[in-house]
Amino acid sequence: MSDDVGPAPASPWSGALTTVGRNGVAVAPRAVQAEAAYRSYEVHQRLRVAQSTEKLDPSSLISEDFARDPYPVFVILRENYPCYRDWIGNAYWLTRYDDVTSVFVDDANFETRTKLRTYGLDAFGRDLRDHPAVLAAGVALVDRHAATVAHQIVDGFAGDGEADIATAFAARYPLALLARVLGLPDTEFDRFAALFWLAQRGTHWRPAARCAGAAALPALADLVRPHLEARRREPGEDLLSVMAQAACDGGPVTAEDVAATLLEMDHETLHGALANLWFLLLTRPGQLYCVATDRRLMKQAYLETLRHSPPVLFARRFTRREVERFGLLLPEGALVICAAGAANRDPRLFSEPDIFQVERKDMCQREPRGQYRADGLPSGIAFGLGRPSRLPAEPDDRPRSLYAVTRDTAVAASTILLDRLADLRLKPGAEPRLRSLTAGEMHTCWSLQAVFRPA
Numbered sequence: 001m002s003d004d005v006g007p008a009p010a011s012p013w014s015g016a017l018t019t020v021g022r023n024g025v026a027v028a029p030r031a032v033q034a035e036a037a038y039r040s041y042e043v044h045q046r047l048r049v050a051q052s053t054e055k056l057d058p059s060s061l062i063s064e065d066f067a068r069d070p071y072p073v074f075v076i077l078r079e080n081y082p083c084y085r086d087w088i089g090n091a092y093w094l095t096r097y098d099d100v101t102s103v104f105v106d107d108a109n110f111e112t113r114t115k116l117r118t119y120g121l122d123a124f125g126r127d128l129r130d131h132p133a134v135l136a137a138g139v140a141l142v143d144r145h146a147a148t149v150a151h152q153i154v155d156g157f158a159g160d161g162e163a164d165i166a167t168a169f170a171a172r173y174p175l176a177l178l179a180r181v182l183g184l185p186d187t188e189f190d191r192f193a194a195l196f197w198l199a200q201r202g203t204h205w206r207p208a209a210r211c212a213g214a215a216a217l218p219a220l221a222d223l224v225r226p227h228l229e230a231r232r233r234e235p236g237e238d239l240l241s242v243m244a245q246a247a248c249d250g251g252p253v254t255a256e257d258v259a260a261t262l263l264e265m266d267h268e269t270l271h272g273a274l275a276n277l278w279f280l281l282l283t284r285p286g287q288l289y290c291v292a293t294d295r296r297l298m299k300q301a302y303l304e305t306l307r308h309s310p311p312v313l314f315a316r317r318f319t320r321r322e323v324e325r326f327g328l329l330l331p332e333g334a335l336v337i338c339a340a341g342a343a344n345r346d347p348r349l350f351s352e353p354d355i356f357q358v359e360r361k362d363m364c365q366r367e368p369r370g371q372y373r374a375d376g377l378p379s380g381i382a383f384g385l386g387r388p389s390r391l392p393a394e395p396d397d398r399p400r401s402l403y404a405v406t407r408d409t410a411v412a413a414s415t416i417l418l419d420r421l422a423d424l425r426l427k428p429g430a431e432p433r434l435r436s437l438t439a440g441e442m443h444t445c446w447s448l449q450a451v452f453r454p455a
Helices: 038-051 057-060 064-068 071-080 097-104 116-118 131-159 165-182 185-200 206-232 241-246 255-264 270-282 287-293 297-308 402-420
Strands: 083-086 091-094 160-166 315-317 321-323 328-330 335-339 421-426 432-437 443-445 450-452
Touching: 057 064, 064 432, 071 297, 071 443, 091 097, 091 402, 097 335, 116 160, 116 206, 116 255, 131 160, 131 165, 131 241, 131 402, 160 165, 165 241, 165 270, 165 287, 165 402, 165 443, 165 450, 185 206, 185 255, 206 241, 206 255, 241 255, 270 287, 270 402, 270 421, 270 443, 287 297, 402 421
Parallel strands: 091 335
Antiparallel strands: 083 091, 160 450, 315 335, 321 328, 421 450, 432 443
Protein backbone atom coordinates (compact mmCIF):
# COMPACT_ATOMS: atom_id res chain seq x y z
CA MET A 1 0.00 0.00 0.00
CA SER A 2 1.35 3.37 -0.99
CA ASP A 3 2.32 5.79 1.75
CA ASP A 4 0.94 8.57 -0.41
CA VAL A 5 -2.25 9.82 1.22
CA GLY A 6 -2.85 12.54 -1.32
CA PRO A 7 -2.67 16.26 -0.99
CA ALA A 8 -3.36 17.83 2.36
CA PRO A 9 -6.86 19.26 2.66
CA ALA A 10 -7.16 22.96 2.19
CA SER A 11 -7.10 24.85 5.45
CA PRO A 12 -10.28 26.78 6.17
CA TRP A 13 -7.95 29.65 6.97
CA SER A 14 -5.97 29.42 3.72
CA GLY A 15 -5.49 32.71 1.98
CA ALA A 16 -5.93 34.66 5.20
CA LEU A 17 -3.27 36.28 7.30
CA THR A 18 -2.20 34.00 10.15
CA THR A 19 -1.82 35.66 13.54
CA VAL A 20 0.28 34.08 16.27
CA GLY A 21 -0.77 34.86 19.83
CA ARG A 22 1.54 35.68 22.68
CA ASN A 23 1.34 32.06 23.83
CA GLY A 24 2.62 30.88 20.45
CA VAL A 25 -0.73 29.48 19.30
CA ALA A 26 -2.03 30.43 15.88
CA VAL A 27 -5.28 32.36 16.17
CA ALA A 28 -8.05 31.71 13.67
CA PRO A 29 -8.56 34.65 11.28
CA ARG A 30 -12.22 34.92 12.33
CA ALA A 31 -10.89 35.83 15.75
CA VAL A 32 -9.07 38.89 14.45
CA GLN A 33 -11.10 40.02 11.46
CA ALA A 34 -13.58 42.87 11.71
CA GLU A 35 -16.54 40.61 10.88
CA ALA A 36 -15.46 38.03 13.43
CA ALA A 37 -18.02 36.31 15.63
CA TYR A 38 -15.65 36.34 18.57
CA ARG A 39 -11.97 36.62 19.43
CA SER A 40 -12.12 35.63 23.04
CA TYR A 41 -9.79 32.68 23.45
CA GLU A 42 -6.61 34.63 22.84
CA VAL A 43 -7.78 37.47 25.05
CA HIS A 44 -8.52 35.01 27.84
CA GLN A 45 -5.03 33.57 27.64
CA ARG A 46 -3.58 37.03 28.14
CA LEU A 47 -5.91 37.73 31.05
CA ARG A 48 -4.99 34.57 32.87
CA VAL A 49 -1.40 35.73 33.12
CA ALA A 50 -2.04 39.42 33.59
CA GLN A 51 -4.78 39.44 36.23
CA SER A 52 -3.40 39.53 39.74
CA THR A 53 -5.61 38.31 42.59
CA GLU A 54 -3.19 38.16 45.47
CA LYS A 55 -5.88 39.41 47.87
CA LEU A 56 -8.16 36.44 47.19
CA ASP A 57 -7.64 32.69 47.11
CA PRO A 58 -9.72 31.54 44.09
CA SER A 59 -10.76 28.37 45.91
CA SER A 60 -12.50 30.47 48.57
CA LEU A 61 -15.52 30.82 46.24
CA ILE A 62 -16.29 27.10 46.60
CA SER A 63 -15.11 26.68 50.18
CA GLU A 64 -17.03 25.65 53.27
CA ASP A 65 -16.26 29.06 54.79
CA PHE A 66 -17.94 30.74 51.82
CA ALA A 67 -21.03 28.56 52.27
CA ARG A 68 -21.21 29.65 55.92
CA ASP A 69 -20.45 33.34 55.45
CA PRO A 70 -19.81 34.75 51.95
CA TYR A 71 -19.70 38.40 53.00
CA PRO A 72 -15.95 38.69 53.80
CA VAL A 73 -15.19 37.35 50.31
CA PHE A 74 -17.77 39.71 48.81
CA VAL A 75 -15.99 42.68 50.40
CA ILE A 76 -12.66 41.65 48.86
CA LEU A 77 -14.23 41.18 45.43
CA ARG A 78 -16.27 44.39 45.53
CA GLU A 79 -13.41 46.61 46.62
CA ASN A 80 -10.56 45.01 44.63
CA TYR A 81 -11.91 42.87 41.78
CA PRO A 82 -15.35 44.25 40.77
CA CYS A 83 -15.35 41.99 37.70
CA TYR A 84 -13.47 38.94 38.87
CA ARG A 85 -12.44 36.18 36.47
CA ASP A 86 -13.10 32.94 38.32
CA TRP A 87 -10.99 30.33 36.56
CA ILE A 88 -12.08 27.49 38.82
CA GLY A 89 -15.78 28.11 38.23
CA ASN A 90 -15.26 29.38 34.66
CA ALA A 91 -17.29 32.51 35.39
CA TYR A 92 -17.12 36.25 35.99
CA TRP A 93 -18.27 37.66 39.33
CA LEU A 94 -19.86 41.11 39.55
CA THR A 95 -20.21 42.58 43.04
CA ARG A 96 -20.86 46.33 42.77
CA TYR A 97 -24.47 47.47 42.78
CA ASP A 98 -24.38 49.48 39.56
CA ASP A 99 -22.55 46.72 37.68
CA VAL A 100 -24.88 43.99 38.91
CA THR A 101 -28.07 45.86 38.06
CA SER A 102 -26.73 46.93 34.65
CA VAL A 103 -26.24 43.30 33.61
CA PHE A 104 -29.47 42.08 35.20
CA VAL A 105 -31.62 44.45 33.12
CA ASP A 106 -29.62 44.13 29.88
CA ASP A 107 -31.51 41.52 27.87
CA ALA A 108 -29.90 42.64 24.62
CA ASN A 109 -26.53 41.22 25.67
CA PHE A 110 -27.35 38.82 28.52
CA GLU A 111 -29.90 36.07 29.16
CA THR A 112 -31.15 34.04 32.10
CA ARG A 113 -31.48 30.35 31.38
CA THR A 114 -34.35 28.23 32.63
CA LYS A 115 -34.06 25.58 35.31
CA LEU A 116 -35.23 23.00 32.79
CA ARG A 117 -32.22 23.88 30.66
CA THR A 118 -30.01 23.19 33.66
CA TYR A 119 -31.35 19.64 33.59
CA GLY A 120 -31.04 19.44 29.82
CA LEU A 121 -34.81 18.92 29.58
CA ASP A 122 -35.93 21.85 27.45
CA ALA A 123 -38.71 19.78 25.89
CA PHE A 124 -39.98 18.23 29.14
CA GLY A 125 -42.91 20.61 29.57
CA ARG A 126 -44.13 24.18 29.08
CA ASP A 127 -43.72 26.93 31.63
CA LEU A 128 -47.22 28.36 32.16
CA ARG A 129 -46.39 31.04 34.72
CA ASP A 130 -47.03 33.88 32.27
CA HIS A 131 -50.26 32.45 30.87
CA PRO A 132 -52.85 35.17 31.66
CA ALA A 133 -55.37 32.82 33.28
CA VAL A 134 -52.73 31.01 35.33
CA LEU A 135 -51.10 34.26 36.41
CA ALA A 136 -54.36 35.89 37.51
CA ALA A 137 -55.61 32.77 39.30
CA GLY A 138 -52.29 32.24 41.07
CA VAL A 139 -52.33 35.74 42.57
CA ALA A 140 -56.00 35.49 43.60
CA LEU A 141 -55.54 32.07 45.22
CA VAL A 142 -52.43 33.12 47.15
CA ASP A 143 -54.35 36.10 48.51
CA ARG A 144 -57.28 33.86 49.43
CA HIS A 145 -55.29 31.18 51.27
CA ALA A 146 -52.23 32.99 52.68
CA ALA A 147 -53.71 33.93 56.06
CA THR A 148 -55.60 30.65 56.51
CA VAL A 149 -52.50 28.53 55.92
CA ALA A 150 -50.41 30.73 58.22
CA HIS A 151 -52.98 30.43 61.02
CA GLN A 152 -53.10 26.63 60.66
CA ILE A 153 -49.33 26.29 60.82
CA VAL A 154 -48.82 28.66 63.75
CA ASP A 155 -51.76 27.20 65.68
CA GLY A 156 -50.15 23.79 65.30
CA PHE A 157 -47.25 24.73 67.59
CA ALA A 158 -48.50 27.81 69.46
CA GLY A 159 -49.45 25.77 72.53
CA ASP A 160 -46.07 24.00 72.79
CA GLY A 161 -44.18 26.94 74.28
CA GLU A 162 -41.23 26.48 71.94
CA ALA A 163 -40.63 25.71 68.27
CA ASP A 164 -38.03 25.81 65.53
CA ILE A 165 -39.27 28.84 63.60
CA ALA A 166 -37.02 28.01 60.64
CA THR A 167 -38.43 24.54 60.00
CA ALA A 168 -41.91 24.60 61.54
CA PHE A 169 -42.82 27.98 60.03
CA ALA A 170 -40.47 29.41 57.39
CA ALA A 171 -39.78 26.17 55.52
CA ARG A 172 -43.27 24.68 55.81
CA TYR A 173 -45.39 27.73 55.05
CA PRO A 174 -44.43 28.33 51.36
CA LEU A 175 -44.90 24.66 50.46
CA ALA A 176 -48.17 24.33 52.37
CA LEU A 177 -49.47 27.46 50.66
CA LEU A 178 -48.43 26.18 47.23
CA ALA A 179 -50.10 22.81 47.83
CA ARG A 180 -53.29 24.60 48.92
CA VAL A 181 -53.24 26.85 45.86
CA LEU A 182 -52.81 23.82 43.58
CA GLY A 183 -55.63 21.99 45.34
CA LEU A 184 -53.59 18.94 46.38
CA PRO A 185 -55.01 16.82 49.22
CA ASP A 186 -53.30 17.02 52.62
CA THR A 187 -52.48 13.31 52.44
CA GLU A 188 -50.06 13.96 49.57
CA PHE A 189 -48.38 17.03 51.03
CA ASP A 190 -45.28 15.26 52.38
CA ARG A 191 -44.51 13.54 49.07
CA PHE A 192 -45.22 16.72 47.11
CA ALA A 193 -42.92 18.76 49.37
CA ALA A 194 -40.11 16.19 49.11
CA LEU A 195 -40.25 15.98 45.30
CA PHE A 196 -40.54 19.74 44.89
CA TRP A 197 -37.52 20.30 47.14
CA LEU A 198 -35.40 17.72 45.30
CA ALA A 199 -36.30 19.24 41.92
CA GLN A 200 -35.35 22.74 43.10
CA ARG A 201 -32.04 21.71 44.70
CA GLY A 202 -30.99 19.81 41.59
CA THR A 203 -30.67 23.03 39.60
CA HIS A 204 -27.44 23.86 41.44
CA TRP A 205 -24.01 22.50 40.61
CA ARG A 206 -23.77 19.33 42.72
CA PRO A 207 -23.95 16.23 40.44
CA ALA A 208 -25.67 14.04 43.06
CA ALA A 209 -28.36 16.65 43.67
CA ARG A 210 -28.84 17.10 39.94
CA CYS A 211 -29.41 13.38 39.42
CA ALA A 212 -31.92 13.31 42.30
CA GLY A 213 -33.69 16.38 40.91
CA ALA A 214 -33.88 14.92 37.40
CA ALA A 215 -35.57 11.83 38.84
CA ALA A 216 -37.92 13.92 41.02
CA LEU A 217 -39.26 15.97 38.13
CA PRO A 218 -41.15 13.15 36.30
CA ALA A 219 -42.24 11.81 39.70
CA LEU A 220 -43.74 15.22 40.43
CA ALA A 221 -45.60 15.05 37.10
CA ASP A 222 -46.91 11.60 38.03
CA LEU A 223 -48.14 12.94 41.37
CA VAL A 224 -50.21 15.74 39.84
CA ARG A 225 -51.42 13.76 36.78
CA PRO A 226 -54.53 12.13 38.31
CA HIS A 227 -55.56 15.40 39.95
CA LEU A 228 -55.11 17.30 36.70
CA GLU A 229 -57.27 14.79 34.81
CA ALA A 230 -59.92 14.92 37.54
CA ARG A 231 -60.03 18.74 37.29
CA ARG A 232 -60.35 18.46 33.53
CA ARG A 233 -63.58 16.52 34.05
CA GLU A 234 -64.83 18.44 37.09
CA PRO A 235 -63.13 21.83 37.58
CA GLY A 236 -62.80 23.25 41.07
CA GLU A 237 -61.53 26.48 42.56
CA ASP A 238 -57.80 25.80 42.47
CA LEU A 239 -54.83 26.35 40.20
CA LEU A 240 -54.85 22.83 38.78
CA SER A 241 -58.41 23.44 37.56
CA VAL A 242 -57.34 26.66 35.86
CA MET A 243 -54.42 24.86 34.20
CA ALA A 244 -56.62 21.96 33.11
CA GLN A 245 -59.06 24.34 31.40
CA ALA A 246 -56.45 26.77 30.01
CA ALA A 247 -56.28 27.27 26.26
CA CYS A 248 -52.63 26.99 25.24
CA ASP A 249 -50.80 26.79 21.96
CA GLY A 250 -49.53 23.27 21.45
CA GLY A 251 -52.48 21.42 22.93
CA PRO A 252 -54.02 20.77 26.36
CA VAL A 253 -51.95 21.28 29.49
CA THR A 254 -50.17 18.11 30.59
CA ALA A 255 -48.84 16.95 33.94
CA GLU A 256 -45.34 17.62 32.61
CA ASP A 257 -46.37 21.22 31.94
CA VAL A 258 -47.52 21.55 35.55
CA ALA A 259 -44.24 20.07 36.84
CA ALA A 260 -42.19 22.38 34.60
CA THR A 261 -44.19 25.38 35.83
CA LEU A 262 -43.61 24.39 39.46
CA LEU A 263 -39.90 23.98 38.81
CA GLU A 264 -39.56 27.48 37.38
CA MET A 265 -41.42 29.08 40.30
CA ASP A 266 -39.47 31.03 42.89
CA HIS A 267 -39.54 29.12 46.16
CA GLU A 268 -36.32 30.29 47.78
CA THR A 269 -37.29 33.94 48.30
CA LEU A 270 -40.36 33.31 50.47
CA HIS A 271 -38.80 30.42 52.40
CA GLY A 272 -35.42 32.07 52.87
CA ALA A 273 -36.72 35.57 53.54
CA LEU A 274 -39.08 34.34 56.29
CA ALA A 275 -36.28 32.41 58.00
CA ASN A 276 -33.80 35.27 57.62
CA LEU A 277 -36.33 37.87 58.77
CA TRP A 278 -36.98 36.04 62.03
CA PHE A 279 -33.31 35.24 62.51
CA LEU A 280 -32.49 38.94 62.25
CA LEU A 281 -35.35 39.98 64.55
CA LEU A 282 -34.76 37.34 67.22
CA THR A 283 -31.01 37.96 67.33
CA ARG A 284 -31.61 41.73 67.56
CA PRO A 285 -34.20 42.26 70.32
CA GLY A 286 -34.20 46.03 69.80
CA GLN A 287 -35.36 45.61 66.19
CA LEU A 288 -37.97 43.04 67.25
CA TYR A 289 -39.29 45.51 69.82
CA CYS A 290 -39.72 48.14 67.10
CA VAL A 291 -41.78 45.74 64.99
CA ALA A 292 -43.79 44.43 67.95
CA THR A 293 -44.80 47.93 69.01
CA ASP A 294 -45.58 49.13 65.49
CA ARG A 295 -46.80 46.36 63.18
CA ARG A 296 -46.57 48.68 60.19
CA LEU A 297 -42.81 48.19 60.39
CA MET A 298 -43.15 44.48 59.52
CA LYS A 299 -43.10 45.36 55.83
CA GLN A 300 -39.99 47.48 56.32
CA ALA A 301 -38.36 44.63 58.23
CA TYR A 302 -39.07 42.23 55.37
CA LEU A 303 -37.66 44.64 52.80
CA GLU A 304 -34.58 45.31 54.89
CA THR A 305 -34.08 41.54 55.24
CA LEU A 306 -33.96 41.15 51.47
CA ARG A 307 -31.33 43.88 51.33
CA HIS A 308 -29.23 42.83 54.31
CA SER A 309 -29.45 39.03 54.04
CA PRO A 310 -30.97 37.96 50.70
CA PRO A 311 -31.55 34.20 50.58
CA VAL A 312 -30.73 34.12 46.85
CA LEU A 313 -27.17 35.40 46.89
CA PHE A 314 -26.64 35.70 43.16
CA ALA A 315 -28.17 35.18 39.73
CA ARG A 316 -26.53 33.52 36.76
CA ARG A 317 -26.60 35.43 33.48
CA PHE A 318 -25.07 34.33 30.18
CA THR A 319 -23.73 36.52 27.39
CA ARG A 320 -25.73 36.28 24.17
CA ARG A 321 -22.71 37.44 22.19
CA GLU A 322 -19.21 38.70 22.79
CA VAL A 323 -19.48 41.74 25.07
CA GLU A 324 -16.90 44.31 26.09
CA ARG A 325 -17.78 45.42 29.60
CA PHE A 326 -16.02 46.33 32.85
CA GLY A 327 -12.66 46.58 31.10
CA LEU A 328 -12.85 42.96 29.96
CA LEU A 329 -13.93 41.03 26.92
CA LEU A 330 -16.68 38.60 27.90
CA PRO A 331 -16.95 35.76 25.37
CA GLU A 332 -20.18 34.51 23.86
CA GLY A 333 -21.89 32.15 26.30
CA ALA A 334 -19.85 33.35 29.28
CA LEU A 335 -21.34 32.81 32.73
CA VAL A 336 -21.69 36.10 34.62
CA ILE A 337 -22.53 35.76 38.30
CA CYS A 338 -24.41 38.82 39.56
CA ALA A 339 -23.88 38.82 43.32
CA ALA A 340 -26.87 40.38 45.07
CA GLY A 341 -25.35 39.62 48.46
CA ALA A 342 -22.39 41.86 47.63
CA ALA A 343 -24.34 44.56 45.76
CA ASN A 344 -26.92 44.90 48.53
CA ARG A 345 -24.16 45.91 50.95
CA ASP A 346 -22.36 48.23 48.59
CA PRO A 347 -21.30 51.28 50.67
CA ARG A 348 -21.51 53.39 47.51
CA LEU A 349 -25.29 53.08 47.77
CA PHE A 350 -26.20 52.30 51.39
CA SER A 351 -25.07 53.92 54.61
CA GLU A 352 -23.79 51.44 57.20
CA PRO A 353 -24.71 48.58 54.86
CA ASP A 354 -23.75 45.76 57.25
CA ILE A 355 -26.25 46.91 59.89
CA PHE A 356 -29.82 45.59 59.88
CA GLN A 357 -32.06 48.63 60.41
CA VAL A 358 -35.84 48.18 60.31
CA GLU A 359 -36.30 51.93 60.04
CA ARG A 360 -33.61 52.44 57.40
CA LYS A 361 -34.04 55.72 55.53
CA ASP A 362 -32.13 54.97 52.31
CA MET A 363 -34.10 51.95 51.10
CA CYS A 364 -36.54 53.11 48.41
CA GLN A 365 -35.12 55.16 45.59
CA ARG A 366 -34.84 55.33 41.82
CA GLU A 367 -32.57 52.83 40.14
CA PRO A 368 -29.47 54.07 38.28
CA ARG A 369 -31.08 53.09 34.97
CA GLY A 370 -34.41 54.68 35.71
CA GLN A 371 -36.19 51.53 36.86
CA TYR A 372 -38.25 52.71 39.76
CA ARG A 373 -39.11 50.18 42.44
CA ALA A 374 -42.79 51.00 42.20
CA ASP A 375 -43.55 47.65 43.84
CA GLY A 376 -42.41 49.09 47.14
CA LEU A 377 -39.20 47.10 47.36
CA PRO A 378 -36.00 48.78 48.44
CA SER A 379 -33.00 49.11 46.21
CA GLY A 380 -31.82 45.81 47.63
CA ILE A 381 -31.83 43.21 44.84
CA ALA A 382 -34.04 40.11 45.18
CA PHE A 383 -33.03 37.93 42.25
CA GLY A 384 -35.55 35.16 42.85
CA LEU A 385 -38.33 37.65 42.10
CA GLY A 386 -36.88 38.81 38.80
CA ARG A 387 -36.22 42.41 37.95
CA PRO A 388 -38.25 45.33 39.32
CA SER A 389 -41.26 46.53 37.41
CA ARG A 390 -41.68 49.86 35.67
CA LEU A 391 -45.42 49.55 36.27
CA PRO A 392 -47.43 50.34 39.42
CA ALA A 393 -47.44 47.78 42.19
CA GLU A 394 -51.24 47.51 42.11
CA PRO A 395 -52.36 48.14 38.52
CA ASP A 396 -55.94 48.12 37.32
CA ASP A 397 -55.41 45.97 34.24
CA ARG A 398 -53.17 43.14 35.46
CA PRO A 399 -52.39 41.12 38.61
CA ARG A 400 -50.03 42.50 41.22
CA SER A 401 -46.38 41.87 40.54
CA LEU A 402 -44.49 38.91 41.98
CA TYR A 403 -42.59 41.41 44.13
CA ALA A 404 -45.79 42.72 45.69
CA VAL A 405 -47.44 39.29 46.08
CA THR A 406 -44.42 37.76 47.81
CA ARG A 407 -43.98 40.81 50.03
CA ASP A 408 -47.63 40.86 51.10
CA THR A 409 -47.66 37.10 51.74
CA ALA A 410 -44.51 37.18 53.87
CA VAL A 411 -45.69 40.20 55.84
CA ALA A 412 -49.13 38.70 56.48
CA ALA A 413 -47.69 35.38 57.68
CA SER A 414 -45.10 37.07 59.89
CA THR A 415 -47.71 39.36 61.43
CA ILE A 416 -49.87 36.34 62.28
CA LEU A 417 -46.86 34.66 63.90
CA LEU A 418 -46.20 37.74 66.02
CA ASP A 419 -49.87 38.09 66.96
CA ARG A 420 -50.25 34.45 68.04
CA LEU A 421 -46.99 34.11 70.01
CA ALA A 422 -46.51 36.37 73.02
CA ASP A 423 -43.09 37.11 74.52
CA LEU A 424 -41.41 35.57 71.46
CA ARG A 425 -37.66 35.35 71.95
CA LEU A 426 -34.63 33.23 71.14
CA LYS A 427 -34.36 30.05 73.21
CA PRO A 428 -31.59 30.37 75.84
CA GLY A 429 -28.42 28.73 74.59
CA ALA A 430 -29.51 28.76 70.94
CA GLU A 431 -26.86 29.94 68.49
CA PRO A 432 -28.56 30.25 65.10
CA ARG A 433 -26.53 31.01 61.99
CA LEU A 434 -27.14 31.82 58.35
CA ARG A 435 -25.50 29.49 55.87
CA SER A 436 -25.87 27.66 52.58
CA LEU A 437 -26.06 23.87 52.59
CA THR A 438 -23.41 23.98 49.86
CA ALA A 439 -21.72 26.96 48.19
CA GLY A 440 -24.16 28.59 45.78
CA GLU A 441 -27.41 27.38 47.33
CA MET A 442 -29.96 29.36 49.32
CA HIS A 443 -28.30 31.27 52.18
CA THR A 444 -30.67 31.10 55.12
CA CYS A 445 -31.23 30.03 58.72
CA TRP A 446 -31.94 26.30 58.95
CA SER A 447 -32.56 26.10 62.70
CA LEU A 448 -34.05 28.88 64.83
CA GLN A 449 -35.15 27.67 68.26
CA ALA A 450 -37.51 30.11 69.98
CA VAL A 451 -39.63 30.14 73.11
CA PHE A 452 -42.97 31.93 73.65
CA ARG A 453 -46.37 31.64 75.21
CA PRO A 454 -49.74 31.60 73.41
CA ALA A 455 -51.14 35.11 73.00
